[in-house]
Amino acid sequence: MGFLVDAGPFADSHSAFASAAVRCSASTSSYRFCMGLLARYRCGVPELVAPTPRLHAAWLEAYAEWGPGAHEDGFGLHPTDEVVSSAGFAAWVARLTEHSDPSRTIDVGRHRCTYRWIVESGRLLGGIALRHGVDDDHVRWAGHLGYGVRPSARGRGVATWAVGRMCTEAWVLGLDRVLVVCAVDNVASVRTIERCGGVFEGIGETRFGPVRRYWIDVRR
Numbered sequence: 411m412g413f414l415v416d417a418g419p420f421a422d423s424h425s426a427f428a429s430a431a432v433r434c435s436a437s438t439s440s441y442r443f444c445m446g447l448l449a450r451y452r453c454g455v456p457e458l459v460a461p462t463p464r465l466h467a468a469w470l471e472a473y474a475e476w477g478p479g480a481h482e483d484g485f486g487l488h489p490t491d492e493v494v495s496s497a498g499f500a501a502w503v504a505r506l507t508e509h510s511d512p513s514r515t516i517d518v519g520r521h522r523c524t525y526r527w528i529v530e531s532g533r534l535l536g537g538i539a540l541r542h543g544v545d546d547d548h549v550r551w552a553g554h555l556g557y558g559v560r561p562s563a564r565g566r567g568v569a570t571w572a573v574g575r576m577c578t579e580a581w582v583l584g585l586d587r588v589l590v591v592c593a594v595d596n597v598a599s600v601r602t603i604e605r606c607g608g609v610f611e612g613i614g615e616t617r618f619g620p621v622r623r624y625w626i627d628v629r630r
Contacts, residue, residue: 455530456528456529456530456535456568456571456572457528457529457530458526458527458528458529458538458572458575458576459526459527459529460507460510460525460526460527461503461506461507461525461526461527462503463496463499463500463503465527465529465534466496466499468529468532468533468534469493469499469527469534470493470494471533471534472533472534472535472536472560473493475560475561475562476558476560476561483539483556483557483558484525484536484537484538484539484556484557484558485525485537485539485558486505486506486509486523486525486539487502506525509521509522509523509525510522510523510524510525521541521542521543521546521548521549522541522542522543522546523539523540523541523542524539524540524542524576524579524583525537525538525539526538526539526540526572526575526576528559528563528568528572530563534560535559535560535563535568536557536558536559536560536563536568536569536572537557537558538555538556538557538558538569538572538573538576539555539556539557540554540555540576540579540580540583540588541553541554541555541556542554542583544585549589550589551591551614551616551617552591552616553588553589553590553591553623554580554585554588554589554590555573555576555577555580555588555589555590557569557572557573557576559572564598569598569599569602570602570605570606573590573602573603573606573626574606577606577626577628578628580628581628581629585628586627586628586629587625587626587627587628587629588625588626588628589623589624589625590603590606590608590623590624590625590626591614591616591621591622591623591624592621592622592624593618593619593620593621593622594613594619594620594621594622596622600622603624603626604624606626607626607627607630608624608625608626609624609625609626609627610622610623610624611623611624611625
């Protein structure tokens with residue numbers, strides 16, 4: 411399988427969608443589910459793109475739909491980030507880009523992370539983050555993958571597709587498997603993780619409460 415580079419979206423999104431479907435799960439039912447997504451998106455195929463200031467307006471629209479409060483995982487947004495102004499948004503994107511670049515040095519206490527935005531026909535549907543490494547303290551409790559899909563784009567398999575694509579990136583980075591966690595009562599996320607081949611490890615405790623822990627083998 412190929413993988414998405416920082417330069418931009420897929421060269422062939424339909425092929426990428428099919429590859430993600432194969433990655434999702436070895437089970438027949440999950441494979442059929444993921445392949446069904448391909449047919450559903452023939453008129454508007456999503457792409458994973460590196461964060462860019464060019465999508466400022468689209469990002470703000472999605473952000474407004476989520477509303478105030480804790481932001482969805484997958485964007486690397488901190489409470490102190492100012493993203494409304496063009497300058498503030500560009501500074502935030504620059505930080506995400508720096509954290510995604512393995513050749514760059516990051517501050518002590520920070521973790522290397524690849525950020526991607528889920529975009530369809532210029533509309534931002536969500537975000538997904540791949541945290542690097544196996545011994546990182548943050549990874550041990552938060553997992554390798556974090557993602558969020560805006561409310562109006564849920565129920566369409568967007569998260570399942572994005573997780574499948576990022577598992578391919580994890581394999582390219584040299585990981586054999588990735589840890590994914592979700593709140594114990596997040597039924598939708600449980601379904602997404604299990605469709606992508608997640609194997610339940612157990613319940614873990616975090617500073618945000620108990621979570622379900624899953625491992626996904628990315629070598630398939």
